[in-house]
Amino acid sequence: MNALGRAARAEWQKLRSIRSTWWFGGGALLTMVLVAVMEAEDTASFLAREGRPVEPVSSVLEGVEWVQLIFGSFGMLAMTSEYATRSIVVTLACTPSRVRLLLAKTAVVGAAVFAAGGLVAALGTAASVPQLHSYGEFDAVQVAGRILVIAAYLALIAVLAVGLGTLIRRSAGTITLLFALVYILPFGLEGLARTLSAEFLTTVARYTPGPAGERFMAGEWAFGLVLGGWAVTAVSAGMWVMRKRDA
Amino acid sequence: MITLRGLTKRYGGKTAVDDLTLELTPGTVTGFLGPNGAGKSTTMRAILGLDAPTSGTALIDGRRYADLHRPLRTIGALLDAKAVHPARSGRDHLRAVALSQAIPFSRVEEVLALTGMTDAARRRAGTYSLGMSQRLGIAGALLGDPQVLMLDEPVNGLDPDGVRWIRTLLRSLAAEGRTVFISSHLMSEMERTADRLVILGQGRLIADETMERLLAGAQVRVRGPQLRPLAEILRAARWTGPDELTIAGHTTEEIGRRAHELGLVLSELRSVESSLEESYMRLTANSIEYGAQA
Ligand SMILES: Nc1ncnc2c1ncn2[C@@H]1O[C@H](COP(=O)(O)OP(=O)(O)O)[C@@H](O)[C@H]1O
Numbered sequence: 076m077n078a079l080g081r082a083a084r085a086e087w088q089k090l091r092s093i094r095s096t097w098w099f100g101g102g103a104l105l106t107m108v109l110v111a112v113m114e115a116e117d118t119a120s121f122l123a124r125e126g127r128p129v130e131p132v133s134s135v136l137e138g139v140e141w142v143q144l145i146f147g148s149f150g151m152l153a154m155t156s157e158y159a160t161r162s163i164v165v166t167l168a169c170t171p172s173r174v175r176l177l178l179a180k181t182a183v184v185g186a187a188v189f190a191a192g193g194l195v196a197a198l199g200t201a202a203s204v205p206q207l208h209s210y211g212e213f214d215a216v217q218v219a220g221r222i223l224v225i226a227a228y229l230a231l232i233a234v235l236a237v238g239l240g241t242l243i244r245r246s247a248g249t250i251t252l253l254f255a256l257v258y259i260l261p262f263g264l265e266g267l268a269r270t271l272s273a274e275f276l277t278t279v280a281r282y283t284p285g286p287a288g289e290r291f292m293a294g295e296w297a298f299g300l301v302l303g304g305w306a307v308t309a310v311s312a313g314m315w316v317m318r319k320r321d322a
Numbered sequence: 323m324i325t326l327r328g329l330t331k332r333y334g335g336k337t338a339v340d341d342l343t344l345e346l347t348p349g350t351v352t353g354f355l356g357p358n359g360a361g362k363s364t365t366m367r368a369i370l371g372l373d374a375p376t377s378g379t380a381l382i383d384g385r386r387y388a389d390l391h392r393p394l395r396t397i398g399a400l401l402d403a404k405a406v407h408p409a410r411s412g413r414d415h416l417r418a419v420a421l422s423q424a425i426p427f428s429r430v431e432e433v434l435a436l437t438g439m440t441d442a443a444r445r446r447a448g449t450y451s452l453g454m455s456q457r458l459g460i461a462g463a464l465l466g467d468p469q470v471l472m473l474d475e476p477v478n479g480l481d482p483d484g485v486r487w488i489r490t491l492l493r494s495l496a497a498e499g500r501t502v503f504i505s506s507h508l509m510s511e512m513e514r515t516a517d518r519l520v521i522l523g524q525g526r527l528i529a530d531e532t533m534e535r536l537l538a539g540a541q542v543r544v545r546g547p548q549l550r551p552l553a554e555i556l557r558a559a560r561w562t563g564p565d566e567l568t569i570a571g572h573t574t575e576e577i578g579r580r581a582h583e584l585g586l587v588l589s590e591l592r593s594v595e596s597s598l599e600e601s602y603m604r605l606t607a608n609s610i611e612y613g614a615q616a
């Protein structure tokens with residue numbers, strides 16, 4: 076096996092051998108099902124009055140708002156816990172190439188969150204079906220497609236967090252920056268656009284990770300590339316910093 | 323084989339390692355000795371490519387660490403025994419390391435047995451004592467069956483049995499022709515382990531001697547009316563009286579010949595015994611960094 080494959084296998088071994096990984100997965104699942112069921116109840120009572128059709132994944136999108144923080148924290152910790160425990164010393168002794176190490180971590184975290192995120196979204200959908208099925212249109216292929224996009228969104232958020240964690244190295248700072256990028260930045264930009272009546276800032280706000288992700292999940296594929304761009308930028312910046320700074 | 327050429331590392335304005343040139347040879351246990359803050363750990367971090375040298379190079383078998391293919395099969399190192407994720411078991415920790423180097427899991431069990439960690443391997447590393455962490459770290463260093471072994475303060479935290487165990491282990495590894503490089507801030511830990519001592523003070527090389535020679539006590543006391551020329555040509559000479567010099571690192575024969583060449587009259591020439599501990603204290607006396615952290 077080549078060096079990248081070996082590094083990825085080691086990273087996967089590290090992730091699966093700590094209990095918190097499974098807690099993150101279980102926590103995300105529980106959160107998603109709870110939020111999706113509550114949201115489905117809401118939607119169902121609304122639809123009982125309005126009588127409009129709905130997709131069963133719509134309730135899951137509400138859950139994504141919550142579980143993205145869980146998966147984001149998971150991605151971040153894959154990096155910041157190395158610095159907190161100093162085990163980065165061992166990790167770099169095993170895989171001295173910073174680029175290779177980050178590629179391996181990104182691949183493993185991305186794949187794990189894609190799989191877990193897909194599962195969580197699928198179960199969230201399933202939990203919403205009883206309330207919504209009388210209003211829903213159940214095109215299985217379409218629903219599967221939406222679930223895959225949600226999984227991809229969550230994976231990209233986790234990879235973004237890996238990159239930010241490499242840049243900042245500490246959990247508190249990383250989670251703050253991630254939160255600011257996803258939630259605060261678009262509001263800040265829109266507020267700024269209003270006060271300065273600078274219309275272009277509203278456009279810029281649309282391309283920040285949070286809003287871009289929403290449109291991606293709403294079916295606008297191009298915005299997936301925008302979010303991907305953020306993730307790639309963060310990981311590349313992380314590689315650059317890792318190569319420059321002492322471990 | 324580890325080769326350091328002009329290795330220098332500065333952190334901001336502080337020079338941690340200063341122009342260190344050194345060659346570590348196979349079949350020898352080299353003790354790397356120096357007070358806390360002398361720059362031992364920094365040197366080892368530079369060898370592993372964890373910290374980039376400000377100038378100079380650190381090579382293993384002629385290559386930089388980053389250029390080694392499956393590095394742990396060439397050099398095994400233990401820098402910080404506590405640098406393990408506390409939630410991961412010792413066995414899982416070693417398995418991750420093994421996967422990164424394409425080492426079979428059966429080898430993990432071998433090094434666990436070798437270090438007496440088999441029973442503790444299932445437990446989370448966070449529950450280990452310092453001594454157990456050291457053993458796990460040594461197991462990790464041995465995992466790739468490397469020709470070069472580098473351990474930073476390996477005796478730290480080990481009980482007397484552990485100390486004896488590691489001494490025997492290191493001696494046998496060197497006897498197999500491997501290069502063994504271990505650091506310590508205590509001379510007493512090196513006495514029965516190292517063949518060669520490299521002493522560092524404030525980042526600079528102070529002494530590089532074989533153990534035999536250091537053990538020979540190798541301090542020569544000379545008395546005579548006109549010793550100034552001798553003091554001028556021997557850097558290791560110190561005035562210990564108005565007409566008395568004490569010289570480290572030379573035999574009485576050497577000093578006698580030098581005195582003869584200089585045409586000096588000697589009233590006394592004898593070797594004085596000093597323990598290793600004394601030699602070490604004397605050598606590093608000028609380079610202890612007051613208020614420095616470990
Ligand atoms: N990352 C760092 N930043 C700043 N100074 C450092 C750093 N690492 C080590 N030092 C300093 O470099 C000197 C050498 O430290 P070190 O190599 O740990 O010594 P030793 O291992 O011999 O005790 C010390 O004065 C220490 O404070």
Ligand SMILES: [Mg+2]
Pocket residue numbers: 359362363364474616
């Ligand atoms: Mg040290």
